[in-house]
Amino acid sequence: MSLPALAVLYASIVQKKWAVNVLAMMFAGFSLVLIAWVLWSYKMGFGGTSLGGGVHNGLWTQQPASGVNHVGTLKHFFDNLVGKPGQITDALNEQSQAVSAANTAIPFHFPVVSLAFFQFVFAAITPLLFLGSVLGRIKFSAWCLLVPLWSTFVYAIDAFLLWGGGYFAQEGSLDFSGGFVIHMSAGVSGFVAAWVLGPRLLRDRQHALPNNLVMAAVGAGILWLGWN
Numbered sequence: 001m002s003l004p005a006l007a008v009l010y011a012s013i014v015q016k017k018w019a020v021n022v023l024a025m026m027f028a029g030f031s032l033v034l035i036a037w038v039l040w041s042y043k044m045g046f047g048g049t050s051l052g053g054g055v056h057n058g059l060w061t062q063q064p065a066s067g068v069n070h071v072g073t074l075k076h077f078f079d080n081l082v083g084k085p086g087q088i089t090d091a092l093n094e095q096s097q098a099v100s101a102a103n104t105a106i107p108f109h110f111p112v113v114s115l116a117f118f119q120f121v122f123a124a125i126t127p128l129l130f131l132g133s134v135l136g137r138i139k140f141s142a143w144c145l146l147v148p149l150w151s152t153f154v155y156a157i158d159a160f161l162l163w164g165g166g167y168f169a170q171e172g173s174l175d176f177s178g179g180f181v182i183h184m185s186a187g188v189s190g191f192v193a194a195w196v197l198g199p200r201l202l203r204d205r206q207h208a209l210p211n212n213l214v215m216a217a218v219g220a221g222i223l224w225l226g227w228n
Contacts, residue, residue, distance in 0.1 A: 002125050002226045003030055009219030014135050016211040025140060026128055029147045033124040036148040040085035041123065042116050044152065045159035047083035080167040082157045088116050119163075123155055126182045130190030137197045150189065158185050 007026040011019040033041075098108040098115040108115065127147050134143075160166040162175045175181055199205065210216055 005223035012212045012216035013210040043086035044156035046164045129186035133190030133194040
């Protein structure tokens with residue numbers, strides 16, 4: 001419910017001339033994350049590292065395959081920063097057991113593909129959250145380029161650090177509802193993006209009126225319902 005809710009909310013609070021563009025950016029961003037997620041990003045966030053840590057063949061290994069203990073060092077951080085890219089379209093991922101690599105160690109009773117789809121929704125909604133920071137000042141083409149890059153080099157790394165058994169998880173950190181992986185990632189990215197792009201044009205700032213407050217309330221209500 002969060003995707004249509006955000007789409008309605010964002011399209012309603014901007015000027016009328018931007019409404020269709022906002023909707024296109026929302027659904028394009030969601031779709032582009034799906035492509036990246038299936039082909040390489042999921043393994044980066046919830047797979048195994050090139051050194052043998054993380055999830056490999058249904059098993060989670062905290063230390064690198066070499067067995068050398070570098071806990072607490074800079075090397076340990078970079079060795080457990082992100083998983084190795086890879087696709088999840090084969091039959092093995094559809095049928096094999098999903099494994100929790102987060103610090104909670106809660107056993108899963110469903111296949112990898114179910115976990116991949118569940119986590120995809122979080123991966124897709126996160127860049128759409130910070131889209132609100134750049135509405136009216138970014139081109140559609142630039143947004144379509146930014147989303148898969150951001151999903152790869154920001155979200156996948158953050159997800160692996162906490163939910164994929166990476167450095168933060170190994171140090172005892174917990175993130176039950178995405179406070180770091182989703183909300184801090186989106187908040188910091190939105191702030192940086194707005195700062196880099198700068199303010200909207202003067203004529204747009206002088207007439208920055210929402211085009212439909214009723215639909216904005218509807219979108220916010222659906223978002224509230226979906227979030228809970």
